[in-house]
Amino acid sequence: MERTIYREIEATGRVWGLAVILVGFVLAALASFFYVEHYGHIVTGMTNRIVWGLPHVFAIFLIVAASGALNVASIASVFEQKAYRPKARLSALMAMSLLIGGLMILVLDLGRADRILIAATTYNFSSIFAWNLILYTGFLGIAGAYLFAQMSKSVPYAVTRKVGLLAFVWRLALTTGTGSIFGWLVARPGYDAAIMAPMFIAMSFAFGLAMFLLMTSTLCRLSDRPIGDQLMQRLGRLLAVFVAAVLYFTAARHLTNLYTMEHAGFERFTLVDGGIYTTLFWLGQILIGGLLPLAILLLPVFGKSPKAPLVASALVVIGGFAQIYVIVIGGQAYPMEVFPGYEVVTGSGMSGIAEYTPSLPELLLGLGGVAVTLLAVGVGTKTLRILPTNLSDANIG
DSSP states (O other): OOOOEEEEOOOOHHHHHHHHHHHHHHHHHHHHHHHHHHHOOOGGGOOOOSSOOHHHHHHHHHHHHHHHHTTHHHHHSSOOOOOGGGGGHHHHHHHHHHHHHHHHHHHHHHSOOOGHHHHOOOOOOOHHHHHHHHHHHHHHHHHHHHHHHHSSSSSSSSHHHHHHHHHHHHHHHHHHHHHHHHHHTTTTTTOOOHHHHHHHHHHHHHHHHHHHHHHHHHHHHHHHHHBHHHHHHHHHHHHHHHHHHHHHHHHHHHHHHHHHHHHHHHOOOOOOOOOOOOHHHIIIIIIIIIIIHHHHHSSSHHHHHHTHHHHHHHHHHHHHHHHHHHIIIIHHOOOOOTTTTOOOTTSSSSSSOOOOOOHHHHHHHHHHHHHHHHHHHHHHHHHOOOOOBBOOHHHHH
């Protein structure tokens, strides 16, 4: 086993080409923001009932994945797994980049982005949204300190471990806060569930690790650096555990809702006759994002292939977007019981399933956030010594 050496990636033609494409997506996202800012949200698919649209799906996925992307660094320092240490720097950088991309979408999508300073300095501590703003900014600071501690030769390893432990606890709180946004909205039958918080933690582990696997493989290919098959298999087995946990919490949530008459209507909407939401739930979330990755990662016929973890990771990302779409959009599309015990008449705008069709500006804004994340990782690995020169199995142990 050689000493781990970190080097910046070189700016090759492939790197520049990918950077140009990502910058194009960022510019398209900014153009979409100014278009919506000028004409108003009426040009999007959002309505008075669907107030969180496709950009929120992208933003929440990136924010949830940010917490999970730090998992590799936590395993290295908090749980003393030396084989994960060479990847810890990239793990911290990815966590910060994912959160920055997600927050960019939120700031540009909610409207009045110029008032972000007011939101950052004036807090209503009775609101879970205010708490999440503190959690997000705190996470960026702690993850940045964690990355600095890993890279600095003057910081003792004992201090790095303590910062890593703080980052581990903080990211659990962050994801709990994100899940609680939905779990505490008791007025909506699709959200009202305390299990949302632990389910979002499991989702963060799966989504973050999947993104980390895909990004690590891409960076190693772009910089012509070896990456071991056993390393990928080890991370793939860990991903299988997280995917199984997501399926478990999903099943527990829906079985609990089916047991109570209060949520029976929403469960029928999601599981049976919800149209696109039912399709996304069974085909996107359960099959593509759950069962297929487990089969690829655990069955011997697939599990020994070096590409199996990457294929499974891509499926988990697709399934993750489907899951969050069903939670965010489906939960708003199902009507609220505005006046318990009374029927809301047709024509009031509050009865029936709300319609929603994502618009092109919404899609471009979401993709722009993903591009910002990828650019941040790329700039970080280009300017800082983040990525090891050798991630082969013989070198990492």
